[in-house]
Amino acid sequence: MKVRAAVAWEANRPLEIEEIDLEGPKEGEVLVRIVTTSLCHTDMFTLSGRDPEGLFPAVLGHEGVGIVEEVGRGVTSVVPGDHIIPLYTPEDPDCPYIKSGKTNLCQTIRKTQGQGVMPDGTSRFSYKGQMIHHYMGTSTFAEYTVLPEIAVAKISKEAPLAKASVMGCAVPTGMGAVRNTAKVEAGATVAVFGLGAVGMAVIQGAKMQGAGRIIGIDTNPEKFALAKSLGAHDCINPADFGQPIQDVIVEMTNGGVDYSFECIGNVNVMRAALECCHKGWGECTVIGVAGAGEEIATRPFQLVTGRVWRGSAFGGVLGRSQLPGMVDEWLRGDFDVDPYITHNMTHEQINTPFDLLHAGKSIRSVIHFQPNDTMLVNDLPGVIVPA
Ligand SMILES: NC(=O)c1ccc[n+]([C@@H]2O[C@H](COP(=O)([O-])OP(=O)(O)OC[C@H]3O[C@@H](n4cnc5c(N)ncnc54)[C@H](O)[C@@H]3O)[C@@H](O)[C@H]2O)c1
Ligand SMILES: N[C@@H](CCC(=O)N[C@@H](CSCO)C(=O)NCC(=O)O)C(=O)O
Ligand SMILES: [Zn+2]
Numbered sequence: 018m019k020v021r022a023a024v025a026w027e028a029n030r031p032l033e034i035e036e037i038d039l040e041g042p043k044e045g046e047v048l049v050r051i052v053t054t055s056l057c058h059t060d061m062f063t064l065s066g067r068d069p070e071g072l073f074p075a076v077l078g079h080e081g082v083g084i085v086e087e088v089g090r091g092v093t094s095v096v097p098g099d100h101i102i103p104l105y106t107p108e109d110p111d112c113p114y115i116k117s118g119k120t121n122l123c124q125t126i127r128k129t130q131g132q133g134v135m136p137d138g139t140s141r142f143s144y145k146g147q148m149i150h151h152y153m154g155t156s157t158f159a160e161y162t163v164l165p166e167i168a169v170a171k172i173s174k175e176a177p178l179a180k181a182s183v184m185g186c187a188v189p190t191g192m193g194a195v196r197n198t199a200k201v202e203a204g205a206t207v208a209v210f211g212l213g214a215v216g217m218a219v220i221q222g223a224k225m226q227g228a229g230r231i232i233g234i235d236t237n238p239e240k241f242a243l244a245k246s247l248g249a250h251d252c253i254n255p256a257d258f259g260q261p262i263q264d265v266i267v268e269m270t271n272g273g274v275d276y277s278f279e280c281i282g283n284v285n286v287m288r289a290a291l292e293c294c295h296k297g298w299g300e301c302t303v304i305g306v307a308g309a310g311e312e313i314a315t316r317p318f319q320l321v322t323g324r325v326w327r328g329s330a331f332g333g334v335l336g337r338s339q340l341p342g343m344v345d346e347w348l349r350g351d352f353d354v355d356p357y358i359t360h361n362m363t364h365e366q367i368n369t370p371f372d373l374l375h376a377g378k379s380i381r382s383v384i385h386f387q388p389n390d391t392m393l394v395n396d397l398p399g400v401i402v403p404a
């Protein structure tokens with residue numbers, strides 16, 4: 018079939034909307050109509066050319082929501098009409114990683130996913146006969162995409178599709194890192210480095226866990242008002258201090274924080290995030306994604322004296338078994354996704370979210386594939402960007 022897709026032809030070049038060819042779902046695959054998708058910093062990171070797994074041309078996008086249109090042979094867990102969230106961290110119950118009960122990092126299709134192809138080694142996308150790569154196994158910047166069955170999470174049909182895309186990455190990543198990776202407990206002191214959508218979800222998650230003090234850190238003070246409204250007690254800008262930010266936080270907290278989260282992808286900040294942790298027990302969770310060749314450093318003494326460095330992908334969330342429950346929490350009103358959505362626009366405006374995110378003007382921009390259906394709902398959060 019012919020589908021309109023935003024194609025990243027090469028690194029550092031604006032995406033182009035093209036009419037490309039999409040092959041139907043093969044065995045174990047699902048054809049999905051994407052309803053909305055939002056831009057995560059990771060898409061921008063890959064477009065920048067700094068992602069060691071970045072491949073071009075590709076259809077980027079991994080934070081979205083859609084409706085199953087057709088299923089391939091052997092697919093039993095979803096049917097046409099189901100509402101789903103594409104999973105860049107799939108969940109195959111037969112995967113030894115999943116069976117371990119210790120991680121959400123399903124490896125069943127990880128290799129081909131990193132090669133920009135479906136599990137059978139081929140791409141469903143092409144343009145005038147030229148192969149176009151899939152991205153993160155999701156490629157949500159297309160009207161329709163094909164996904165392996167293990168990479169779709171069936172969610173409640175009550176979830177408004179106009180807003181649900183943020184449940185595809187930012188919200189579960191930040192909230193899950195708090196609950197599943199760090200396991201923040203009531204009363205804990207928390208530092209959140211980077212107040213984009215991921216950092217905001219960490220704040221929201223920490224507040225829900227009953228954290229006693231939440232400190233937000235960002236070089237862009239325009240993020241502070243939202244961070245405070247979600248639960249941050251203090252927000253600080255490293256540029257306002259004449260000493261390393263980790264020293265400032267250790268002083269502010271009388272010895273360091275119980276938990277810190279790096280939500281930027283900056284290896285120097287990852288060091289600060291470790292070193293602001295309390296001696297003896299403080300734990301730093303790295304969420305941000307750093308570029309090819311970049312490495313982290315600290316004095317090993319920081320670890321010898323009890324601080325812990327760990328990392329989190331997709332918040333440690335099991336996509337098929339746990340994400341639908343997180344969507345239900347949202348629908349019950351346990352948390353709100355509206356604060357994440359600052360802008361709404363059409364697929365044709367796909368490059369605007371990159372400009373807004375780069376300029377620090379947005380949290381999440383949502384792309385609406387059927388603007389007449391989803392952009393005109395009366396409680397749509399954020400502004401509608403004029404075409
Ligand atoms: N591990 C995962 O599963 C996962 C999932 C989603 C996103 N990510 C990564 O998390 C990071 C955050 O994603 P996002 O979409 O929230 O990004 P974002 O661009 O919306 O937010 C990043 C924030 O960091 C701030 N910042 C930049 N440099 C800073 C510095 N030196 N000190 C303090 N603040 C600084 C920016 O002002 C911005 O507010 C990215 O690296 C992204 O690739 C990882
Ligand atoms: N491809 C990069 C790493 C990118 C990365 O770390 N991706 C995160 C998700 S970011 C979502 O916004 C992730 O889940 N990683 C686990 C995995 O990819 O298996 C690189 O090669 O450095
Ligand atoms: Zn993401």
Ligand SMILES: [Zn+2]
Binds near residue numbers: 375
């Ligand atoms: Zn940039």
